[in-house]
Structures are given as C-alpha cells and as structure tokens.
Amino acid sequence: MTPLGLFRKKTDEKKKEAPKAEPETLLDELCGGNKELHEALNRTLLLNPETTVKEGIDFHVAKAEEYEKAEKATRARIEYQIAAQVALHDGKLPQMQKLFKKALEAEPNFAYKKAFEYFAKKENAERAVAVAREFYAKTGKPV
Numbered sequence: 001m002t003p004l005g006l007f008r009k010k011t012d013e014k015k016k017e018a019p020k021a022e023p024e025t026l027l028d029e030l031c032g033g034n035k036e037l038h039e040a041l042n043r044t045l046l047l048n049p050e051t052t053v054k055e056g057i058d059f060h061v062a063k064a065e066e067y068e069k070a071e072k073a074t075r076a077r078i079e080y081q082i083a084a085q086v087a088l089h090d091g092k093l094p095q096m097q098k099l100f101k102k103a104l105e106a107e108p109n110f111a112y113k114k115a116f117e118y119f120a121k122k123e124n125a126e127r128a129v130a131v132a133r134e135f136y137a138k139t140g141k142p143v
Contacts, residue, residue, distance in 0.1 A: 026138055030131045040118035041128060044081075045135060049089050057083045057095065068106060077107035081116075088132050097125050 027045070031038040046052050064079035084099035100116040119125045 026135060030134055030138075034127075036118055037124070037127060037131065040115040040124075041131060041135070043112050043115040044085050044088060044128075045132060046085050046089055049086075049136070052082060053086055053089060057086050057090075057092075057099075060086065061099070064102070064106065073107040074110075077103045077110060080106055084116075084119075088129065089136065091129050091133060093122075093125055093129055096129070097122075 027038060027041060031041065060079045060083035064076045064083065067073075067076035067079060080099050080103035084096050084103060087093075087096035087099055097119055100119045104113055104116050119128060
C-alpha cells in the first residue's frame with residue numbers, strides 16, 4: 001500500500017446523509033413545518049393561561065381602551081394582544097381576529113406585527129385555533 005492511499009477517501013464509503021430535523025418542541029410538531037404559523041403562535045400562545053383567562057377578554061379590552069384615551073399606544077397594544085390571546089385560547093375566532101387587528105392599529109410599528117397580520121386571513125386563523133386547541137389539550141391546559 002502506498003503512503004498516499006492512507007489519506008484518500010475510500011470509494012465504497014457511503015455518503016453521509018443529513019439527518020432529518022426532529023421536532024424540538026410540541027409547537028414545532030403541531031405546526032408541521034409551517035414557519036409562519038409557528039412564528040405567529042410562538043408569539044401569541046399563553047404559556048400559563050389560568051392566570052390570564054381569569055380576568056376575561058372584556059377586562060383587557062376595557063384597559064386597552066383606557067390606554068388609548070390616555071394616548072399610551074404600547075400599553076393599549078399589549079392589552080389588545082392579551083385579549084386576543086385569551087380569545088385564541090377560548091377558540092373565539094372572529095373576536096380573536098378583531099382584537100389582533102385592534103392591536104395592530106394601536107401600535108402599527110412594533111417588532112412582531114407580522115405575527116398578528118398572520119391572523120387576518122380566515123384560513124390562517126382557523127388553522128391557528130385548531131393548533132392552539134391541540135397545544136392546550138396536550139399541555140394539560142384545555143380550552
């Protein structure tokens with residue numbers, strides 16, 4: 001055997017295949033590779049819904065309206081966002097879409113507005129609600 005033979009690749013060596021990416025989280029698994037859905041739900045699912053759902057949607061909407069009157073756009077957007085997240089948790093599709101839209105109107109130039117815009121299309125919102133229901137069911141926080 002020549003010394004050069006030691007440093008050459010063997011021809012019968014199998015090419016290494018890139019391993020398929022396994023879902024890392026439950027949300028990754030439920031979204032099934034839909035990156036837009038994953039990003040939207042990653043920003044909007046309630047991780048501890050018991051505490052947020054207690055006050056209800058109307059409470060957060062009233063606070064948001066107060067903040068709008070006081071011209072506190074960021075706080076108003078946050079309250080509309082929380083109300084929309086509660087609506088998502090409860091599976092109230094039209095109300096959720098309306099509240100995410102109001103959150104966008106309250107503060108149109110915030111960092112994660114793309115996630116809220118995703119819910120504007122009805123088919124996107126329906127898919128998000130279905131995945132959210134499954135997420136909450138599997139995490140022990142049912143709707």
